[in-house]
Amino acid sequence: MTRVVITVVGKDRVGIVAAISNAIASAGANIEDLTSSRLEDKFVMLIVCDVGKGKSFDELKKAVVSAGKKIEMNVVVQREEIFKAMHRV
């Protein structure tokens, strides 16, 4: 199982959650957790999801990044291990 963290950052607008979650669903990945926040004056959405059995990390990343581009959001897709490494002793 590959778990990833998706960070979506940009100007707040209608349809961000819909666009990104649709892309995740189309890549066959399952959202396990979702929250929103703010970074300086920007809207931030944080999603933890499981890539899914037999599905590829690259496909998910491509789908989500391209969905983000269409709504002018900066999207970063990373395997969760980097957060464990940086933030857990």
Next chain:
Amino acid sequence: MKFASEEILETFKMLHMEKLDIRTVTLGINLLDCIGSNAQETAANVNKKIGEVAAGFTDAVNSVSNEFGVSVTNKRIAVTPVSFLLARFPTIESAVEIGRALDNSAQGVGVDLIGGFTALVEKGVAKSDAALMDAIPTVLSETSRVCSSVNVASTRAGINVDAINIMARKIKETAERTKKQNGIGCAKLIVFCNAPGDNPFMAGAFHGVEEGEATINVGISGPSVIRAAVESCEGSIDELSDCIKRAAFKMTRVGELIGREVAKRLGVKFGIVDTSIAPTTAKGDSIADVVEKMGIERCGAPGTTAAIALLVDCIKKGGMMACTRVGGLSGTFIPVSEDSGMNKRVKEGAMTIEKLEALTSVCSVGLDMICIPGGTDESIIAGIIADEAAIGIVNDKTTAVRVIPVPGKRARQTVDFGGLLGKGTIIEVSKWKPTKFLSRGGQISRTIRSAKN
């Protein structure tokens, strides 16, 4: 959520606003089994082995970088010191032949630099070492990817003054052979004291004979992340220390994660994380900037040595808490031309070569990427190397000299090497020579403090 929003956002900020990256992933390869009956056969074996071991190297680094969202600035290869490969045919021609093979191999596997055109001569110069040193000007002027280093001193052996005299001459010859490019060959040549065999940073990386068959070593991110940590702290020096340690911990953990994953995919051993922070010419990615953010008016002013000592100590403490396998140089580089902030301070006279020499005692290596007048006498270069080596053997640390006597240039003129090597201001060096002292030759013996058995 499994991770606090603040943690995810901090990672985002570090990666995308403070430019957290991995400075280098370096694949070390043992070439001892490449020794054939002549140089041609050995060169062919070198080509074949590097091609095989490093075949999937750049792809592995790229895919790990993509999955973890961390950019990797450089992918490099370090090999067994070439002087060992020359033992059976110790001639300049053989050394040049193998130097060319390294260059071709690096190009073949898609890396921009390959280190290991190296000799370890701190206690004596074997025939193969002499051949290698004699071949340095040719190899560095006729290849584009090969880096060379020579270890002339160590805590246990003391300082080989004869080797220093040879290397001062080779530095001048290399500058002359590459004078059309402002002596750029010297940017790929380092003279060491206490050179480690697991340093991932160029130009000094080589795969030590004490290392295994193949190893992945990683160099962590640069000053911009530390600068952001320092900027965020207005408190006491104790608080400042904690800020730097926390940032160093996170940077080192990212380095370890990337290194271990690349090693796993290549099926080779993970070696070390080198926690040295290495500046670039990018704005803000400067050790001088970090020092000034700490509260020194100009990098080079009194207080600079203390500030860098504190910086390096905190990076080590944060790094060693993060990762058991911390190695290589693990200090901070203080190059001049590669650090636009430092170069600025040299230009305005705030930073001098004497202060840079003092900083050697608290940083990773020492006099790094320093442009000196093209007419600087060989014996002055030898004296600079000897002084650095003395700091190394007395303080039991790595020190090094990478100076570029820029042909035709005088003090305070500038030179532009382009790209990562940056712009350099020619620094003023003493006109007084140590000729008589160094031409005595011989060995400056090890210190009493080093005799620990």
